[in-house]
Amino acid sequence: MASLPSIEFVAQDAPAKGVVVVFSGKDASLPAATSEAIRSLVTRAATIGKFKGKLLATLDLVAPADVDADRLLIVGTHSDKELADEDWLKLGGVIAAQTKGAAAVTVRCDRTGGAVSADETAMMAAGASLRAYDFDLYKTKSSRKNGEDEPTIASTITFSVADVPAAKEAYTVQEAIAAGTMLARDLVNEPANVLGPVEFAERIAALSQQGVDVEILGESELRALKMDALLGVAQGSPRPPRLAIMRWNGGPEDEAPIAFVGKGVVFDTGGISIKPAGSMDEMKGDMGGAAAVVGVMRALAGRAARVNAIGIVGLVENSVDGNAQRPGDIVTAMSGTTIEVLNTDAEGRLVLADALWYCQDRFKPKFMVNLATLTGAIVVALGNHHAGLFSNNDELSDRLLAAGIGTGEKVWRLPLAPEYDKMIEGKFADIKNIGGGRAAGAITAAQFLQRFVNDVPWAHLDVAGTAMGSPANEYNQSWASGFGVRLLDRLVSDHYQAS
Numbered sequence: 217m218a219s220l221p222s223i224e225f226v227a228q229d230a231p232a233k234g235v236v237v238v239f240s241g242k243d244a245s246l247p248a249a250t251s252e253a254i255r256s257l258v259t260r261a262a263t264i265g266k267f268k269g270k271l272l273a274t275l276d277l278v279a280p281a282d283v284d285a286d287r288l289l290i291v292g293t294h295s296d297k298e299l300a301d302e303d304w305l306k307l308g309g310v311i312a313a314q315t316k317g318a319a320a321v322t323v324r325c326d327r328t329g330g331a332v333s334a335d336e337t338a339m340m341a342a343g344a345s346l347r348a349y350d351f352d353l354y355k356t357k358s359s360r361k362n363g364e365d366e367p368t369i370a371s372t373i374t375f376s377v378a379d380v381p382a383a384k385e386a387y388t389v390q391e392a393i394a395a396g397t398m399l400a401r402d403l404v405n406e407p408a409n410v411l412g413p414v415e416f417a418e419r420i421a422a423l424s425q426q427g428v429d430v431e432i433l434g435e436s437e438l439r440a441l442k443m444d445a446l447l448g449v450a451q452g453s454p455r456p457p458r459l460a461i462m463r464w465n466g467g468p469e470d471e472a473p474i475a476f477v478g479k480g481v482v483f484d485t486g487g488i489s490i491k492p493a494g495s496m497d498e499m500k501g502d503m504g505g506a507a508a509v510v511g512v513m514r515a516l517a518g519r520a521a522r523v524n525a526i527g528i529v530g531l532v533e534n535s536v537d538g539n540a541q542r543p544g545d546i547v548t549a550m551s552g553t554t555i556e557v558l559n560t561d562a563e564g565r566l567v568l569a570d571a572l573w574y575c576q577d578r579f580k581p582k583f584m585v586n587l588a589t590l591t592g593a594i595v596v597a598l599g600n601h602h603a604g605l606f607s608n609n610d611e612l613s614d615r616l617l618a619a620g621i622g623t624g625e626k627v628w629r630l631p632l633a634p635e636y637d638k639m640i641e642g643k644f645a646d647i648k649n650i651g652g653g654r655a656a657g658a659i660t661a662a663q664f665l666q667r668f669v670n671d672v673p674w675a676h677l678d679v680a681g682t683a684m685g686s687p688a689n690e691y692n693q694s695w696a697s698g699f700g701v702r703l704l705d706r707l708v709s710d711h712y713q714a715s
């Protein structure tokens with residue numbers, strides 16, 4: 217895999233080398249400590265290059281002879297609005313992109329109109345790493361971007377800061393969140409021949425190194441639990457299903473946990489209701505919800521969050537063979553609800569039905585948030601820029617909306633209502649796994665899930681448009697985005713952490 221830059225923090229008076237990054241404010245204004253040599257060079261170049269210090273704009277200059285650096289990269293930080301957390305990630309991403317290949321980079325964390333805080337510095341460092349992420353595991357020398365046998369040797373990005381210990385401490389938090397995000401990206405980018413349910417569960421088991429307790433349930437255990445909705449999806453694949461349960465106990469012992477639940481369909485052919493060939497390859501990412509759950513557990517453990525959190529993912533392959541589930545089959549979920557499977561391609565809700573029921577039944581959580589690449593309909597409604605949010609709880613919903621704005625992993629709430637619930641009433645069983653054709657497809661899927669939450673405060677995030685295939689940005693160039701990790705981590709840090 218392409219290696220990540222190594223990140224260092226030094227005091228502001230330490231000598232700089234390589235590429236020196238200086239932040240510019242409104243109208244190319246520079247921090248007070250900027251030398252005269254740099255100041256006069258930037259003033260002239262800014263006029264010629266029409267550089268006004270606008271957020272994320274850059275000015276790339278050869279350093280003047282009397283400055284101890286090779287290049288100067290001036291990066292704009294001016295905005296009429298206060299900078300959001302995501303803006304700092306973007307700044308880090310822009311710095312990484314503009315200094316690619318440089319052996320050494322020094323970022324002067326100082327700007328006009330206010331210092332750069334330890335948290336902001338740490339977010340830039342995380343943004344630089346996230347930008348450098350490149351899933352090139354399966355590319356050999358000739359097709360690698362740098363044409364080299366070995367992945368790029370990372371440069372060192374050094375942040376010169378007012379308070380070194382504070383920046384280092386803030387970075388341990390941001391580094392953990394970035395590691396969780398990149399873990400989620402890896403899982404989604406991996407092809408399904410490499411990452412079946414068993415292999416996915418093995419990757420999850422490795423989280424024990426971070427102090428996460430991991431339990432993996434196999435087929436016979438799922439059968440004993442009567443998870444026939446999940447098992448019905450898995451039965452068309454020679455690769456057996458798994459249910460993975462992760463526990464991070466960072467909070468008070470007697471406190472009820474919060475819970476995250478994920479759809480982990482390692483590949484979705486559609487089953488007997490088979491999908492058309494075009495873009496079917498993208499269904500290797502149909503475990504994006506599960507990947508985000510694993511990623512957020514990695515983040516919480518990595519930053520030793522003071523919270524008790526459960527992560528549960530249902531891992532199956534939705535495939536086709538002589539034993540595959542048929543349209544019209546009726547299965548009984550763990551909850552006892554009977555389900556008519558009218559379309560085997562509406563499989564995610566069947567997997568989640570049992571995972572959600574199991575979660576609330578065993579753990580009695582304060583709330584459950586599930587993430588799933590659940591419907592094409594949500595992509596039609598919201599494209600790649602918001603995940604669909606459905607919830608039975610206004611407080612949880614508002615908190616997710618706010619966390620979305622804070623992190624840039626935005627969500628948009630859609631309704632649940634008895635009228636939509638009626639659309640999934642079954643003819644031969646309690647409910648059916650599809651609604652009324654194309655109408656309200658994302659909502660009827662959410663109504664289905666609600667049947668299995670037993671009135672626990674719950675939110676469903678439909679990430680079909682955001683977990684993968686979203687346009688590249690300053691801090692993500694990869695097909696898989698890792699969407700959901702930063703959002704849920706933020707939900708925890710804003711509201712559910714013991715102080």
Ligand code: BES
Pocket residue numbers: 484486502559561562563564589590591592593595649650651657680681
């Ligand atoms: N995994 C798909 C949804 C999906 C579509 C995810 C596009 C990512 C990108 C899901 O299992 C599915 O097939 N849903 C069907 C439901 C329908 C049969 C009611 C859909 O959306 O078409």
Ligand code: MN
Pocket residue numbers: 484486560561562563564
């Ligand atoms: Mn499907």
Ligand code: ZN
Pocket residue numbers: 481484502561563564589590
């Ligand atoms: Zn699916």
